Amino acid sequence: MEQLPLRSTFLFTAGAALLLLAAGRPVAADPIGPDCDTCQGSIYTLLYDPTPVGTTNGSTIYEITLRIDTSGYDGGGVRIGDVAFKVAPKLDAVSIIDAPGGAGDWTTGLGGLNANGCDSNPNNGFACAASTDAGNAAVPDGTYEWVFNATVPNGTLFTDAFAASIKARYLDGDGEKVGDLVSENITLQVIPEPGTLLLLTFGLTGLARARKR
Numbered sequence: 001m002e003q004l005p006l007r008s009t010f011l012f013t014a015g016a017a018l019l020l021l022a023a024g025r026p027v028a029a030d031p032i033g034p035d036c037d038t039c040q041g042s043i044y045t046l047l048y049d050p051t052p053v054g055t056t057n058g059s060t061i062y063e064i065t066l067r068i069d070t071s072g073y074d075g076g077g078v079r080i081g082d083v084a085f086k087v088a089p090k091l092d093a094v095s096i097i098d099a100p101g102g103a104g105d106w107t108t109g110l111g112g113l114n115a116n117g118c119d120s121n122p123n124n125g126f127a128c129a130a131s132t133d134a135g136n137a138a139v140p141d142g143t144y145e146w147v148f149n150a151t152v153p154n155g156t157l158f159t160d161a162f163a164a165s166i167k168a169r170y171l172d173g174d175g176e177k178v179g180d181l182v183s184e185n186i187t188l189q190v191i192p193e194p195g196t197l198l199l200l201t202f203g204l205t206g207l208a209r210a211r212k213r
C-alpha cells in the first residue's frame with residue numbers, strides 16, 4: 001500500500017481534525033420557507049450569538065437576529081409592518097439594535113403579534129417590533145434583518161429543533177394586513193463565527209491537497 005508523503009499526511013490529519021472541530025459548531029442556519037403554511041414565499045431564519053451581551057439581575061442578554069428573505073414573496077402585500085419572535089418561556093426586556101431603515105424607525109416591546117399588530121402581553125415570551133415608516137421593508141425585495149438584545153431569565157433559550165417561534169405581518173399600501181399572519185415554529189441557530197468558517201475552509205483545503213498527492 002502506497003504511503004502518503006509526510007507533508008500530505010500532516011495536511012490530511014490537520015484537515016480532518018479541523019473539520020471535526022468545526023462540525024461541533026453550526027456554520028449555517030436552517031431556515032424555514034418558502035413553502036411552509038404561512039410563509040407566503042419568503043424564507044425565515046432566526047439566529048443568536050452564544051456569547052452573551054451581558055448579564056443583569058440573574059438574567060442573560062443575548063443578541064437575536066431575525067432574517068427574512070423576501071425575494072420570493074407572493075402574498076400580495078407591499079411591505080413588512082411588524083415582526084415578532086419567541087426564544088424563551090419569558091423575556092425580561094428587549095431592545096432593537098438594527099432593522100430595515102434603522103432601529104429608530106421601529107418601536108419594540110414585550111408581547112406577541114396578531115392580525116392588528118403588536119399586542120402587549122409581557123408574559124408570553126414574545127418580543128415584537130413595529131415599523132413607524134411606511135417606506136421600510138418593501139416586498140418582494142431582498143433580505144432584511146432585525147437585530148435585538150433580548151434579556152432572558154436564567155439564560156434559558158429554546159435551542160431544541162423548532163422550539164422557537166416567529167411571526168410577521170405583511171401590509172398593503174393602506175397599512176392593512178394582507179394574507180395570513182406569518183406564525184411558524186423555527187429552530188434558533190447559532191450565528192456562525194468567522195473563525196469557525198476559516199477553520200472549515202482550512203480543513204477542506206488540507207483534505208483536498210492530501211487527496212491530490
